[in-house]
Amino acid sequence: xxxxxxxxxxxxxxxxxxxxxxxxxxxxxxxxxxxxxxxxxxxxxxxxxxxxxxxxxxxxxxxxxxxxxxxxxxxxxxxxxxxxxxxxxxxxxxxxxxxxxxxxxxxxxxxxxxxxxxxxxxxxxxxxxxxxxxxxxxxxxxxxxxxxxxxxxxxxxxxxxxxxxxxxxxxxxxxxxxxxxxxxxxxxxxxxxxxxxxxxxxxxxxxxxxxxxxxxxxxxxxxxxxxxxxxxxxxxxxxxxxxxxxxxxxxxxxxxxxxxxxxxxxxxxxxxxxxxxxxxxxxxxxxxxxxxxxxxxxxxxxxxxxxxxxxx
Amino acid sequence: xxxxxxxxxxxxxxxxxxxxxxxxxxxxxxxxxxxxxxxxxxxxxxxxxxxxxxxxxxxxxxxxxxxxxxxxxxxxxxxxxxxxxxxxxxxxxxxxxxxxxxxxxxxxxxxxxxxxxxxxxxxxxxxxxxxxxxxxxxxxxxxxxxxxxxxxxxxxxxxxxxxxxxxxxxxxxxxxxxxxxxxxxxxxxxxxxxxxxxxxxxxxxxxxxxxxxxxxxxxxxxxxxxxxxxxxxxxxxxxxxxxxxxxxxxxxxxxxxxxxxxxxxxxxxxxxxxxxxxxxxxxxxxxxxxxxxxxxxxxxxxxxxxxxxxxx
Numbered sequence: 001x002x003x004x005x006x007x008x009x010x011x012x013x014x015x016x017x018x019x020x021x022x023x024x025x026x027x028x029x030x031x032x033x034x035x036x037x038x039x040x041x042x043x044x045x046x047x048x049x050x051x052x053x054x055x056x057x058x059x060x061x062x063x064x065x066x067x068x069x070x071x072x073x074x075x076x077x078x079x080x081x082x083x084x085x086x087x088x089x090x091x092x093x094x095x096x097x098x099x100x101x102x103x104x105x106x107x108x109x110x111x112x113x114x115x116x117x118x119x120x121x122x123x124x125x126x127x128x129x130x131x132x133x134x135x136x137x138x139x140x141x142x143x144x145x146x147x148x149x150x151x152x153x154x155x156x157x158x159x160x161x162x163x164x165x166x167x168x169x170x171x172x173x174x175x176x177x178x179x180x181x182x183x184x185x186x187x188x189x190x191x192x193x194x195x196x197x198x199x200x201x202x203x204x205x206x207x208x209x210x211x212x213x214x215x216x217x218x219x220x221x222x223x224x225x226x227x228x229x230x231x232x233x234x235x236x237x238x239x240x241x242x243x244x245x246x247x248x249x250x251x252x253x254x255x256x257x258x259x260x261x262x263x264x265x266x267x268x269x270x271x272x273x274x275x276x277x278x279x280x281x282x283x284x285x286x287x288x289x290x291x292x293x294x295x296x297x298x299x300x301x302x303x304x305x306x307x308x309x310x311x312x
Numbered sequence: 313x314x315x316x317x318x319x320x321x322x323x324x325x326x327x328x329x330x331x332x333x334x335x336x337x338x339x340x341x342x343x344x345x346x347x348x349x350x351x352x353x354x355x356x357x358x359x360x361x362x363x364x365x366x367x368x369x370x371x372x373x374x375x376x377x378x379x380x381x382x383x384x385x386x387x388x389x390x391x392x393x394x395x396x397x398x399x400x401x402x403x404x405x406x407x408x409x410x411x412x413x414x415x416x417x418x419x420x421x422x423x424x425x426x427x428x429x430x431x432x433x434x435x436x437x438x439x440x441x442x443x444x445x446x447x448x449x450x451x452x453x454x455x456x457x458x459x460x461x462x463x464x465x466x467x468x469x470x471x472x473x474x475x476x477x478x479x480x481x482x483x484x485x486x487x488x489x490x491x492x493x494x495x496x497x498x499x500x501x502x503x504x505x506x507x508x509x510x511x512x513x514x515x516x517x518x519x520x521x522x523x524x525x526x527x528x529x530x531x532x533x534x535x536x537x538x539x540x541x542x543x544x545x546x547x548x549x550x551x552x553x554x555x556x557x558x559x560x561x562x563x564x565x566x567x568x569x570x571x572x573x574x575x576x577x578x579x580x581x582x583x584x585x586x587x588x589x590x591x592x593x594x595x596x597x598x599x600x601x602x603x604x605x606x607x608x609x610x611x612x613x614x615x616x617x618x619x620x621x622x623x624x
Contacts (some may be wrong), residue, residue: 102448125573135414155470186605258439260438266437
């Protein structure tokens with residue numbers, strides 16, 4: 001049996017191919033860097049370890065058996081009509097939780113402890129003590145209790161917050177108050193912070209819209225670390241401008257990069273980051289793939305297997 | 313028996329006297345606001361709930377039995393020659409841990425997640441993803457394992473850090489690696505972060521000096537939430553300028569306010585805050601005092617009792 005041909009394509013991140021190569025698996029690695037080379041390599045590829053491959057290019061991959069995404073989100077793959085339903089899709093799991101939760105708490109703490117103001121005062125060399133708020137005792141809700149949601153819950157408990165959770169599968173033991181995904185309005189009512197850690201599926205697209213914003217407290221700060229499309233971004237802007245909610249911490253957007261002239265950049269109490277909450281393209285993804293390659297070669301179940309019907 | 317006379321004096325924080333008054337204890341409250349009124353009130357005071365009372369004024373307090381400090385630090389009281397050794401000193405305990413630990417992690421996370429850079433990029437409306445570091449797997453050392461140190465340990469574990477601790481009393485179960493207070497050099501050797509949460513005593517004054525800096529890794533970031541005088545501030549500046557250590561997060565200083573022309577304001581990788589890590593003057597201190605007043609009236613042991621010989 002010949003070695004399986006594996007295409008590693010990651011839109012300019014050549015380090016990724018290098019990491020896989022260094023692992024010395026019994027595989028043939030193709031690491032095209034141009035669109036033309038990618039199209040040619042797809043024809044014979046059995047496995048793809050990829051990121052941001054143009055959807056139609058999958059139409060050429062007639063020998064394809066498995067696609068390992070380099071990130072946690074695979075909505076683009078699941079919805080790709082050019083990708084045969086028989087192809088296995090895996091995503092990187094259990095690698096994102098700690099990093100994404102660090103992002104969430106870096107911004108929540110920057111908010112309550114006024115880190116920006118401290119730096120401004122420091123730049124002026126001015127000693128002006130001021131009062132701060134605390135996360136302790138605040139109500140935090142996490143929508144989506146996968147590996148990322150779990151980590152946010154864990155850290156929220158270490159900060160003595162009261163934890164609300166919403167998910168399809170019951171998680172009564174994990175959080176203080178659990179809500180099924182039909183109960184968004186009850187779920188958001190008591191929250192000071194709402195963290196959206198859901199996957200993007202047809203069911204979750206624009207799930208947070210004016211109908212849900214209407215049930216939030218004016219003091220609420222929304223945190224989106226899932227996907228931009230989960231939140232109706234126009235409704236979000238309206239909710240911020242009308243003080244229906246107090247602020248937002250956004251790492252993902254309906255259009256990325258967020259256009260330079262978008263008002264979100266400039267709204268008060270909005271914190272923007274350029275989709276860097278999770279380490280989607282780092283060594284850990286390569287390590288995850290290498291582990292999966294060994295399982296693939298031994299015909300063992302792969303890690304991070306995506307249920308294409310469920311969408312995550 | 314007449315009601316005990318209690319002086320509440322807090323250097324302009326009249327809210328504190330109000331909070332105590334609202335608790336409606338069977339006590340007579342005197343809340344002088346001028347220096348003259350304070351001196352007069354001291355003569356008949358049995359209890360003082362105070363903050364920044366000039367040391368010599370205690371010489372007038374011949375009926376004094378108990379001083380409740382409004383903060384966690386009581387080094388100024390313990391070393392006051394005008395305060396009779398028979399007077400009981402209590403400090404506010406178990407109130408500071410969560411708030412101070414939130415300060416520590418707000419700054420540690422701002423550091424590894426480049427929160428300042430995010431805000432700069434946001435102000436420019438520029439979408440520029442970048443790589444970030446993580447606290448997970450890093451070595452954090454906490455010098456001083458009182459109620460504040462305990463909270464820092466607890467949160468460090470939630471961030472999957474490896475926790476080193478140094479204290480007089482053994483705490484093998486609390487931390488991953490425990491060191492007695494004679495073993496500073498071994499303690500600091502492996503650390504990425506050193507958090508100083510010690511009380512100021514004759515033993516801890518300038519305990520962190522060039523002899524200790526010499527054993528630190530160049531990547532270390534020092535965090536001081538104890539007292540400025542625990543660290544030799546000139547040695548610290550030298551260690552920062554010579555890249556003996558990588559950075560410092562400082563809430564306390566040998567002289568406060570930190571003088572406007574001090575180079576610490578402007579050194580790279582130094583984060584300054586004006587002694588606001590702990591909520592020394594808030595409602596919680598008043599609540600703590602009221603709890604103690606009830607114990608005092610019932611002749612029960614007081615909370616936060618200071619061992620004046622030990623110095624904390």
